[in-house]
Amino acid sequence: MIDILKNFTILYVEDDEVVRKSALEYLSRISKKVLEAKDGKEAIKIYKQEKPDIIITDISMPKLNGLDMASYIRTHDRNVQIIVATAHSDVEYLMQAVELQLVKYIIKPITKEKLLDALEKSMVLIKDKSKFNLPLSESCYYNAYEKIIIEDEKQIKLTKNETLFLDLLAHHHSRVVTYEEIENAIWPYEGMSQDAIRSLVRGIRKKVPKGAIDNISGSGYKLNIYKF
Structure with a gap:
């Protein structure tokens, strides 16, 4: 299903520039458009302007963390698919991920296989089949x-x-x-x-x-x- 990602826009949120650039390089090859943000506040601004289909975000970020960002977006949009990546398998984070109806909770390091698995699941969950x-x-x-x-x-x-x-x-x-x-x-x-x-x-x-x-x-x- 991966080539179908050519129809979708992805927002990638990560404060680590090296990690972010590496992911963007890969995502830009498989999706229609890739947007980037370095923290939750910037991500919300870009989300409002661009309305991406899928959001991939780190949790631990300055200004506004990934789960608080996801919580804000979720109150306004029940359809956008949100994937969370973190270096910690914290039970509290996992519970919040369930409550926010997130697609996937990925434990870092993010590999191509983990990313593709989460993206394919996102596409299955997208309600607008057009x-x-x-x-x-x-x-x-x-x-x-x-x-x-x-x-x-x-x-x-x-x-x-x-x-x-x-x-x-x-x-x-x-x-x-x-x-x-x-x-x-x-x-x-x-x-x-x-x-x-x-x-x-x-x-x-x-x-x-x-x-x-x-x-x-x-x-x-x-x-x-x-x-x-």
């Missing part, structure tokens, strides 16, 4: 959460294998999906024949806008996101 829409044309989009194609506000029916194929391409829309990945996802036991993949792609191309799916010779297939 944020998962990937435009294929001006009037057609694929919703990667509900796994459906909508064109002119009408749902286009997909077969089981068409859904598996399109969902795989959608979740990795920033790159080419290899033949091996397609085989493992759709034909893990019987293997993928040339006739099977050609028939599948031919059928799904009739249901999506022209040019939405590219065959990269010798490599695989790629979903082309429409640019407005």
